[in-house]
Amino acid sequence: MVDPVSARPAGSRRRLSLPRPIAVAVGIVAQVGLTLLGLLLVTFLIGRVVPVDPVLAAVGDRAPQAVYERVRIELGLHLPLHEQFVVYVGKVVTGDFGESVLTARPVIEDIAHVFPATLELATIGVLIGILFGIPAGVVAAVHQGRWPDQLVRVFGLVGYSVPIFWLGLVGLLLFYAHWGLVAGPGRLDIFYEGLVEPVTGLIMVDALLAGEVEIFWNAVSHLLLPAGLLGYFSLAYISRMTRSFMIDQLRQEYVTTARVKGVAEWRVIWVHALRNIQVPLITVIALSYANLLEGSVLTETVFAWPGLGQYITNSLRKADMNAVLGGTVVVGTCFIALNMVSDLLYRLLDPRAR
């Protein structure tokens, strides 16, 4: 990336220029805008190559020719392709993804309804990943090459290798069916369903707001297995990255200095070195959060979790393209936004990248 400040010719120093952090932010926002446009172009093209005729889907195949033509014009399908794309972008930006054939409601309302479930799952998942992944990575780096390191490495590689949907099924089989340690699929037991007023859509928060401790624990019991599963996957990534950042830090001279000064070893590792890997770690966490949002598609299918992933796959089976593409755009936007946040944080927080 060209540095806008240093790339400026020496003679034009008095030209108007933005402060450095703002210039970086503008650059990143422009990049994200372009990426989002690319995403929309892809979903738009997918929507065009689908063999389903959207006009027929709307009017039915016994509608007279005049009605067919009118709807075709209403849907904007008589326009040239590039104009259709502009119309499409305009609609998506205002939150109009069309109507779901399956639920006969605007897709955006459906998504708003199911999104909190996915958010809850992915958030708890990434928290689990942070809680266990960072210490595991640090321990591996400190004992580089010895058995704790190998253990963390193999544990992480297993996480990279196991199909998430299969591990979910095995988890259900063991922890739910055989040992009864956790609750089964879904977000709540059936007799708790609908008892809590949905305020935020996050059942754990809603239950606490309503003072229903029993429902809260039931929700936790349902969440434990799928979130733990997602947490394992982010743990694999976070621990691996933590390890490699930490190894780099432990080679630095300030670490030697601190040790020579007689600073306790735990302090050298957990305070001095860890503080210096905070910035890259934040970007790693943001990335793994984005991956979890995506990875929840399969997990939600296995655990009958009524979130965005299940919404997309259910619509897929019914060829409900508006819903599929709307869901794709929303997940893609979150994914790209989290990428941007991680990039932005990295550039703003790390003095070397400034």
Add this chain to the structure above:
Amino acid sequence: MTDSVQPVSTRSAVRDWLMTDTPRSRLQARCGRFYLGWLGLIRNPLAMVGLVIVLLLLAAAALAPWLTEYSPYAQDLRGRLQPPDAAHWMGTDELGRDILSRVLHGAQLTLYIVALVAVIAAPVGLLIGTVAGYLGGWVDAALMRLTDIFLAFPRLILALAFVSALGPGIENAVLAIALTAWPPYARISRAETITVRASDFIAAVRLQGASQGRIIARHIVPLCVSSVIIRVTLDMAGIILTAAGLGFLGLGAQPPLPEWGAMVSSGRQFLLDQWWVATMPGIAIFVVCLGFNLLGDGLRDLLDPKQGR
């Protein structure tokens, strides 16, 4: 005793030929480099485990019809959902088909998918990366922007949307995965290209009048191939998992094909009582992905010692 002296001395002669500092032919130099890499690899036990698993997968795919007496499609409705025993080592599924046979034949499908994705995505990435890196300027900027855009896409979701538009099936699943798999290869080959672009031998070829296309195709691409191959090995597990995920959702290979993801999906409804139907193909996916990951990890350690132990 005298017999055993002969092989040892030929072996050491081969070794000397491989390890020499002054190779007399390009072939010798290449073999020597390969041998050094091999020596590094066999010192890493985890990577060897990975290699053995990958070789087993290849063997299973090649020999599947001879390894089992059952056809992967032959139904036996009286012997359905049998637990694993001496006759059916992995049990039978809901149509009485032998699961072991289906898993072995599934190895062929898995290899087919992985190979097809690699054959499509790696050359595309290689081409885009080398052209961008060698030409530089606005071509580089435009191609890398495109790469960044594709890199920022959520892979599985996009593959889902693609397959939903094109219709389910192996070929479409492969196409969808390949479409989102090429950007890392483009990045890697661009980085490699930039490091060799300014070398003297490239300048020499250019002075001899070689065209840009010839320089890229004959002199730059061969230098980028090895790092791209390693990256492909590392990506294999991800490709297999994505393909299996699509199969699990019913969007990949269609029944009755013995695709592992689809087999897990069909075993799901019997999970609580007949655990083996869903579990066995899942174990196959897991072991194969672990093999590719271990091997890829070992290969990367070889090339980039800083990353490893």
